[in-house]
Amino acid sequence: MLRLMMECKGKFSHKMLKRSQFTFDNFDENYNFINKELDPISGQETQRILNFSKPVRDIKFRLMDVLASTNEEVVIQQDFILLLEQCLELNPEKRITPKEALKHPFFKNSRPFR
Structure with a gap:
């Protein structure tokens, strides 16, 4: 790990x-x-x-290989990458808290799955 x-x-x-x-x-x-x-x-x-x-093996480059097809999907993808990078911060003092994560733009900008 x-x-x-x-x-x-x-x-x-x-x-x-x-x-x-x-x-x-x-x-x-x-x-x-x-x-x-x-x-x-x-x-x-x-x-x-x-x-x-x-x-x-940076996460950003791993996920950017999966191409988003619309501008909206690109924004959601970028928000998701940013959220993951904040969640996986090595220093626990700098890592995003669960409460902060729930306020992240990824959850605000994502539309529900259909």
Whole structure:
């Protein structure tokens, strides 16, 4: 889950990792992510250090591949992308709250499904 989050949003800040309780279960002393996987052949756990400097699979570009056909759909799509980016903010202090999310333009501008 941590790897997928960093693929979409980039690396966690060192400040946030220093305050976290389980940092060194998943990160090395330089705050590089330790990716733990099962080797498909041997069945043993392998560890690989991954250093995320920038997002590699940004959500915006993933969703923009699905082309909206009308101007209204483009606005709704952009509002949805903005809402997702705010919901997936790595720093919990900057992340949108559920109450704020319900007031987001995505919910105000979306028309009900038919």
